[in-house]
Amino acid sequence: MNVQIRKMTIKDYAAAYALWQNLPGIGLSSADKEDALCAFLAKNPETCLVAEDAGRLVGTVLGGSDGRRGYLYHLAVHPAYQKQGLGKRLAQASLDALRAQGIEKCHIFVLADNQEGLKFWQNTGWELREDILILSKSLCSGKDQGKC
Template identity: 35%
Template sequence: MRLSDQDAVIALWKAAGVYREWNDPVRDIEKALEGAHSTILVGELDGAIVASIMCGEDGHRGWFYYVSTHPEHQGKGLGKAISKAAEDWLRARGIWKVQLLVRSDNTQATSFYEAQGYKDTRSVCFQKVIDPV
């Protein structure tokens, strides 16, 4: 992703339903693109951004965020392709494990990831906001 793609990527996140009003997407994009340990990959079709994934790594685990495919293009393999590209990005950095969070009521996403070989770890995620926007 290039910074000039920001508006298109945020529009995709909103259309795909991965945007949440309590997250600042501009801040998330800037942070993801500022260093070598994270990136945002995009998939384009006829010049339009139709898929994206934010990925990062901490030296041990990789993480996926904002995994999205435009609703008009879901079911065409784009989500699988962008996830594979992010796995390859992590693998090239020596990362052998990737994790992601799925809201418990998102059965469509759960089914998608299970079909890709992801397993529910039955873990509980805790969060604390230490620097509110």
């Protein structure tokens, strides 16, 4: 296996979306449409990465920051490449890029039924916070409200 990590571009969208769709731990929404990813990449060009093996996309991570805290979304590794250290490499590369921007702490959101994902994060040094609850509010209206 000779997997290279590089910055993501919007040309990776189709392959990345196909990978995400096949992984139950990845929740998809209207924030994953091509134009939304394009905007996210424009704001976070250094911290969104893909892993490639001979030109085939086999992993992703969307790192971003609001200038205060960092966030990782869609850490995903193709099933044939899992448990070989690639998820850890991708996450660390994005965290290193966030740190280089002055970010001191990073958060992630894990679907409550994603026990495998949770084990990965805890095995790689992330602390499960029991003192914070997440509340969300949709800013969409009408028929789009449930898709945001």
